[in-house]
Amino acid sequence: MTKTETPGTLLTAMRGQSPLVQCITNYVAMNVAANVLLAAGASPAMVHAEEEAGEFAGFAGALTVNIGTLSPAWIAGMKAAVGGATAVHRPWVLDPVAHFATGFRRKATADLLALGPTVIRGNASEIISLAGGTSRARGVDSRDPVERAEEAARSLAATQCCIVAVTGATDFVTDGERAVRIHGGSSLMPQVTALGCSLTCLVGAYAAIRPESPFDATAAALVHFAVAGKRSAERSQGPGSFAMHFIDQLAAVDAATLDEEGKVVWL
Ligand SMILES: Nc1ncnc2c1ncn2[C@@H]1O[C@H](COP(=O)(O)OP(=O)(O)OP(=O)(O)O)[C@@H](O)[C@H]1O
Ligand SMILES: Cc1ncsc1CCO
Ligand SMILES: [Mg+2]
Numbered sequence: 001m002t003k004t005e006t007p008g009t010l011l012t013a014m015r016g017q018s019p020l021v022q023c024i025t026n027y028v029a030m031n032v033a034a035n036v037l038l039a040a041g042a043s044p045a046m047v048h049a050e051e052e053a054g055e056f057a058g059f060a061g062a063l064t065v066n067i068g069t070l071s072p073a074w075i076a077g078m079k080a081a082v083g084g085a086t087a088v089h090r091p092w093v094l095d096p097v098a099h100f101a102t103g104f105r106r107k108a109t110a111d112l113l114a115l116g117p118t119v120i121r122g123n124a125s126e127i128i129s130l131a132g133g134t135s136r137a138r139g140v141d142s143r144d145p146v147e148r149a150e151e152a153a154r155s156l157a158a159t160q161c162c163i164v165a166v167t168g169a170t171d172f173v174t175d176g177e178r179a180v181r182i183h184g185g186s187s188l189m190p191q192v193t194a195l196g197c198s199l200t201c202l203v204g205a206y207a208a209i210r211p212e213s214p215f216d217a218t219a220a221a222l223v224h225f226a227v228a229g230k231r232s233a234e235r236s237q238g239p240g241s242f243a244m245h246f247i248d249q250l251a252a253v254d255a256a257t258l259d260e261e262g263k264v265v266w267l
Contacts, residue, residue: 005213005216006258006262007259007262008254008255008257008258010206010209010216011220011255011258012255014040014041014205014220015040015041017061017208018042019061021044021045021062021201021208022045022056022057022060022081023044023046023064023201023204024046024047024063025068025095026067026069026070026097026194028069028197029068029194032195032197033197033201036195036198036199036247037198037201039251040202040205041251042208044201048077050076050080053081053084054080055084056084057080057083057084057085058087061204061209062085063085063090063092063204064092065081065082065092065117067105067108068097070104075108078108082115083115086115089211091118091119093120093200093204093207094120095120095121095197095200096112096130097122098137098140099126099129100129100130101139113130116161117162118163118211119214119218120156120162120164121164121167121200121203122165122167123137123142123144123167123196124142124144124146124149124166124167127149127152127156130152131153132152142190146171146172147170149168150166150172153165153166153172153179155176157174157175162214163214163215164176167199167222178215178266180219182219182226184223184229185225186229186233188229188232188236188242189229191239192239192242192246195246199225203218205221206224224250224253224258225250226262227249227257227261228253229249230261231252235249
């Protein structure tokens with residue numbers, strides 16, 4: 001992030017453009033993620049059929065691909081969409097949900113990785129095992145601390161020539177050389193399903209308006225979540241009311257709030 005391009009500046013730019021984001025996400029996340037993007041200021045479209053996904057990606061601002069509830073038809077749609085986005089040089093974000101769990105997921109993830117995502121966003125367990133390490137997780141929830149994933153994230157970013165974001169109690173973003181930690185959020189966030197999946201879609205929204213700076217775009221999306229998450233926890237009684245307040249706070253925060261309350265530490 002430069003001094004002129006703070007997360008707040010990017011928030012204003014993102015809301016000003018309200019980018020169209022093609023989200024290929026899972027059945028659990030579809031509704032949550034669409035509401036997250038609308039509240040944040042972007043325009044989501046959940047378009048995944050092979051017959052139209054590539055065509056749609058040709059005019060969307062960015063594409064996000066999440067393997068959470070995978071089937072062969074969805075994989076075909078994902079590949080078509082990535083082809084469409086790549087053809088017009090639009091950024092695309094990969095969320096490798098529980099990619100280590102089964103052979104089917106491992107193969108799909110390897111195929112998608114080979115197509116060159118602009119950004120990979122996952123929890124610590126997902127990033128550790130994507131970089132070749134052994135994670136403690138079996139399913140979609142992380143079982144590892146983010147600190148254990150930081151070196152994995154750096155090496156994955158360097159090998160894949162992309163941005164890697166690891167989320168958890170403290171988030172970590174790297175391009176293989178530069179890295180930041182982003183503090184904030186709330187321990188209630190992993191108790192509400194699909195917030196990570198929704199964050200992946202929001203990374204797409206920010207990447208759409210700064211395709212030449214995916215590191216800054218990714219960090220800004222994570223700061224938006226971190227600040228809104230912390231403010232929501234202060235107003236919530238538990239995961240249910242947190243989910244409601246979180247949508248409100250994603251919409252309520254402005255540029256000044258992000259820049260005052262965002263805690264970004266360069267490493
Ligand atoms: N203990 C925590 N404290 C603060 N923020 C957290 C904590 N755990 C997760 N978060 C935040 O929650 C959001 C989602 O990250 P998380 O790592 O839970 O994603 P995920 O495991 O992929 O989620 P899902 O698969 O359910 O969509 C991020 O903004 C992250 O910073
Ligand atoms: C619970 C769940 N199962 C598959 S995807 C998903 C959403 C959180 O990753
Ligand atoms: Mg996830």
